[in-house]
Amino acid sequence: MTSKKDLSLETRLAQACHYIDEVTGGTSPPLQLSTTYSRNADYEYISRYSYSRADNPSWEVLEKVCASLDGGVEAKCFASGMAAVCAVFETVNVGEHVVAPRVMYHGSQDWLRRISEKRSIGLSFFEASDIGALQRAVQPGKTSIVWIETPVNPTWDLIDIRAAADIAHQAGATLVVDATVSSPVTTRALEHGADIVFHSATKYLNGHSDVIGGILVSARQDERWEDIKWVRTLTGGVLGPFEAWLLLRGMRTLFLRFERASHNALQIARHFEQHPLLERVLYPGLESHPGHHIARRQMTNGFGGMLSLLVRGGADEARAIAANTEIIVRATSLGGVESLIEHRASIEGPHSAVPKNLLRLSIGIENCQELIDDLEQSLQRSAKT
Numbered sequence: 001m002t003s004k005k006d007l008s009l010e011t012r013l014a015q016a017c018h019y020i021d022e023v024t025g026g027t028s029p030p031l032q033l034s035t036t037y038s039r040n041a042d043y044e045y046i047s048r049y050s051y052s053r054a055d056n057p058s059w060e061v062l063e064k065v066c067a068s069l070d071g072g073v074e075a076k077c078f079a080s081g082m083a084a085v086c087a088v089f090e091t092v093n094v095g096e097h098v099v100a101p102r103v104m105y106h107g108s109q110d111w112l113r114r115i116s117e118k119r120s121i122g123l124s125f126f127e128a129s130d131i132g133a134l135q136r137a138v139q140p141g142k143t144s145i146v147w148i149e150t151p152v153n154p155t156w157d158l159i160d161i162r163a164a165a166d167i168a169h170q171a172g173a174t175l176v177v178d179a180t181v182s183s184p185v186t187t188r189a190l191e192h193g194a195d196i197v198f199h200s201a202t203k204y205l206n207g208h209s210d211v212i213g214g215i216l217v218s219a220r221q222d223e224r225w226e227d228i229k230w231v232r233t234l235t236g237g238v239l240g241p242f243e244a245w246l247l248l249r250g251m252r253t254l255f256l257r258f259e260r261a262s263h264n265a266l267q268i269a270r271h272f273e274q275h276p277l278l279e280r281v282l283y284p285g286l287e288s289h290p291g292h293h294i295a296r297r298q299m300t301n302g303f304g305g306m307l308s309l310l311v312r313g314g315a316d317e318a319r320a321i322a323a324n325t326e327i328i329v330r331a332t333s334l335g336g337v338e339s340l341i342e343h344r345a346s347i348e349g350p351h352s353a354v355p356k357n358l359l360r361l362s363i364g365i366e367n368c369q370e371l372i373d374d375l376e377q378s379l380q381r382s383a384k385t
């Protein structure tokens with residue numbers, strides 16, 4: 001029999017790494033709401049817990065499963081994806097330098113611009129599809145963090161994690177990968193040389209659009225990781241016990257959900273690839289996608305549920321298509337069981353480098369033909385108006 005450590009991702013997910021409650025035998029963990037933990041008459045803590053901002057039994061199973069999925073030494077959960085992102089950048093010192101993609105998740109980029117101005121942290125952006133541009137952007141001895149996202153939101157350009165890790169490490173920097181969109185089901189960034197992997201757990205990990213949370217997983221115990229944990233405890237961006245419980249429950253079906261979303265998205269991407277009302281479909285699973293060769297190597301269990309449509313025309317034409325969908329919901333976010341459509345430039349604001357004719361779709365687990373029919377009718381109707 002395979003040892004528990006070598007069990008497949010889907011078994012580890014379904015069983016929460018074979019969780020069984022030691023007290024009751026329950027297969028789902030208890031919800032511990034206490035904020036404080038008592039001491040005995042000798043003034044020693046009765047358990048290993050003291051205060052729930054520092055340490056919390058409700059996080060433990062979740063963090064263990066997340067560390068196992070990404071193959072890291074330890075995982076830490078946060079109150080939101082952005083709380084985790086901020087904890088990482090809190091470890092950058094004044095005068096140091098950060099490199100990130102020019103098109104990336106806008107919240108992380110907005111935060112980077114802010115700390116760069118407020119704390120004199122150098123900031124360089126590179127074109128995600130050009131690894132040579134990353135090489136030119138790093139400043140050996142000065143770059144503290146290379147932050148990448150793959151696939152990059154919302155063009156789904158692929159960044160070769162192994163190549164980025166080599167560049168970062170030669171410059172003495174830490175490589176952090178935002179793997180929210182790929183999820184550990186298809187890309188385990190630490191296996192490709194990343195030092196820290198980040199997930200907005202709000203998205204695929206939870207998958208039901210009802211929890212905000214973030215996860216960091218580290219490849220090793222080192223000074224930066226210690227610093228990140230300290231930041232979490234002292235800035236207090238901690239996940240509530242019920243959110244941790246819900247997130248773990250959602251994660252049990254992550255594999256199935258991701259598989260189905262990937263299947264649906266690939267069918268949709270293929271169906272609309274040559275559509276006369278569209279300029280282009282951006283999806284890593286299409287052979288026409290510029291990063292497809294990297295995706296084949298780096299995404300080992302499907303290409304995910306995220307795709308973008310570049311419509312013929314501009315913002316108005318794009319918004320008209322979104323206005324006419326009847327099944328696909330007009331909303332931001334991604335990775336939930338329900339399909340969403342969004343005119344991305346509208347939400348990103350003035351710094352947005354996203355094309356104005358881009359519609360971002362997060363494909364869910366619905367009946368694929370119904371999603372195709374819905375998009376088809378919304379394209380036809382928007383063409384008539």
Ligand SMILES: *Cc1c(COP(=O)(O)O)cnc(C)c1O
Nearest residue numbers: 080081082105153180200202213
């Ligand atoms: C949503 C998202 C984040 C931020 O996470 P929150 O949970 O919303 O704070 C960061 N990166 C990516 C790629 C995301 O999609």
